[in-house]
Amino acid sequence: MSDVLEPQTFRVTRADLVRYAGASGDFNPIHWNDRTAVGVGLPGVIAHGMFTMALVGRAVTTWAGAADAVVEFSVRFARPVPVPDTDEGTEVVVSGMVKEITDAGHTRLSLTATCNGDKVLSLAQALIRKR
């Protein structure tokens, strides 16, 4: 494992949100219906926060080299991820760096996720178990 999780870009389209809604059981219409999203003051349909967190999780497990490596994983949802109704949708960029090795020998990774240059998560981190 290197000390840096190099930026990884994930494309997010409306189709991804529909698929995630079905797989997760989160059918909140703000994630697929512009009328509802605008009605509650959002710019339009936004990604599920847990979908963004899942993308970060992918970057983390890939970096750690093990599907079962995560001991702790936490985020704060700082800003929504608007997903326009286009073929391109939007992009979420995930990066990270090692903050410390804990007394238990785990690696603490500080994580960043951005969309259009804005940080969409804050206080995002993962603890990776000692191998």
Place this chain on the structure above:
Amino acid sequence: MSLDQSFVGRSWPATEPYLVGREKIREFARAIGATDAEYHDPAAARAIGYADVVAPPTFPVVFTMSSSRQIIADPELGLDYTRVVHGDQRFTYHRPVVAGDALVCVNSVEDITSRGGHEFITTRTDVRTESGDPVVTVWSKLVQRGEEAK
């Protein structure tokens, strides 16, 4: 309207077991674009010591979100779900969720606070096997936006 502070420290009876299916894990992994062999191929999961495919880290929300409706849908709490946004999310894992697990959820309310016209509630879900072995603990902080703050 403020949330009912008397909910802090309360916990609810364990939910009915959720049976984790291999195809559900595969479906969830496909939905987040995760191609790791351990999420899809039982042989790959066995090679790293698990009985069947393992679930990606955020998979537990598939059953913890619905289980926590025990709390948030209680009219006594006074939560207006149309004004709720997701604030924070945290998981601590004892082990990954594995296909074939039968998991129960014990929900509790850790904290309710009010700040700047917004209400914050932190729920905790302890996910265990039917025999009581801990698997994962999930914290969610929900924010009910103030009426004026739309």
